[in-house]
Amino acid sequence: MTSAYILILVVLIFGGLIAALGDRLGSKVGKAKLRIFHLRPRQTAVVLTVMTGTLIAATTLGVLFTFSKSLREGIFKLDDILKQLRVAQADLQKATDEKVEIEKKLKVAKIQEQAAKVQQESVQKRSKQINENYNRVLNKLKQASLAATKLQSDVKILLKEREQLAQQRQTLTQEMNTLQAQVKLRDNELNKRQDRIAAQDKILSERQGRLQVLEKRFQALESQRQKLQSEINTRDSRISELDQAIALKNENIKAREGKLKDLESQLSYLNRQVQVLEQYYQNYQDLRERQIALVRGQVLAFAALRVVNPQAVTDAIDELLRQANKKVVEAVLPPNTPIPSSPLVKITKAQVEQLSKQLKNGEDYVVRIISAGNYVQGENDIRVFADVAPNKLIFLADETIATISMDASSFSEEDIQKRLDLILSAAGFRARREGVLGGIQVEDGRVKTLIKFIEDISKTGNRPDEIRVVTATDTYTVGPLKLRLIALKNGEIIFET
DSSP states (O other), X not given: OHHHHHHHHHHHHHHHHHHHHHHHHHHHHHHHTOOSTTXXXXXXXXXXXXXXXXXXXXXXXHHHHHHOHHXXXXXXXXXXXXXXXXXXXXXHHHHHHHHHHHHHHHHHHXXXXXXXXXXXXXXXXXXXXXXXXXXXXXXXXXXXHHHHHHHHHHHHHHHHHHHHHHHHHHHHHHHHHHHHHHHHHHXXXXXXXXXXXXXXXXXXXXXXXXHHHHHHHHHHHHHHHHHHHHHHHHHHHHHHHHHHHHHHHHHHHHHXXXXXXXXXXXXXXXXXXXXXXXXXXXXXXXXXXXXXXXXXXXXXXXXXXXXXXXXXXXXXXXXXXXXXXXHHHHHHSOTTOOOXXXXXEEOOHHHHHHHHHHHTTOOOEEEEEEEOSOEETTOOOEEEEEEEEEOOEEEOTTOEEEEEEOOTTOOSHHHHHHHHHHHHHHHHHHHHHHTOOSOEXXXXXXXXXXXXXXXXXXXXXXXXXXXXXXXXXXXXXXXXEEEEEEEEETTEEEEEO
């Protein structure tokens, strides 16, 4: 402020001196009636007055420009400064919008994190409930095992009784056959005796004298026949009773066989339930005890394809699946384990046909083989699916991806690192949102490059007020996206990677 007062005082003093000098010089020229350039004395006085005023203005401006750098730059660089101010305001507004957007994304991420915590609590409750259900089912399984053991003993007893009944039936059948043979033999004997009786009747008619003897003999034969007939009737009733008993035993055997089949079906169902529970428990134990080797959504194979010959589509897909299977084998199988002959990755035929149909049009595509779920070490059935996206131009070279302003009070390496992490995160988020699927790196991807950039900023005396992230080359969907960091001050580049 003191220098400004001194400058104003100097300007006033110089102006007064020059004005007094010009007035004195004009008076002398007027009195002497001098002429310049053949002008009249009055015109000569006017010219000297104009020259004096011009000299006053030139001296004033000269003093101001000599001793005031800000005034000199303000007059000669005002337009450039206003232009830089407009650019800085636009960049500031853009950075503010991106900051608001990132804050919104952070809020969404926090909400998702809370939802994930709620879901985790729900999963823990579900796991606890599953454990309770498993213990309850295990108790039921024990009871069912006891019942199955009892049923098996009952079945063994029934089978023994069935064998005994079958033996008794066979014995009775043999006895019935023997009795029928005896009855047939007796019938034959009766027929023979009846023939004899007929012959004897003829003899009796001829021999009246032997009638009484023949009648006695006939009565004896008749009593013997009746006795035989009663024995036959008794055997027939016994055979009928045995047939009824055998039929009843057969019905009991059939009923017990049906019950046995029902028990066997129940036992088979319980065995299947036991196998399901054992498999479920095994999977549950695997998830609790073994380390997760692959996570859902993990990229197993990645390539940019352009199939000119439709016949080569199958070979390209097979190559991608081989790459994915190789990565799965390295992640899932323990070290020094023989590689299985059949592939571990599984993909549906419909997806392969759809992928082949899409690749046959001859355009550029980015194909990714992605894990369909979480898998632990030791699993040999890995489900995957294919993701296809057109390989198009996303960013041009030297295109600005993100910008951030630098506070003059925070130029430690830690503060610079935080700023760079923030701007690189914003650049990566925008790249993913625009559709870049490949890798993202700063220049050559070495950490040394980034460390050198941070050291240059922290050690320089000409500290930048802005950092930009621009693309190093044209970037397509397949990537990689190479970024270049630029440090600027007043719109001019100071450092770059």
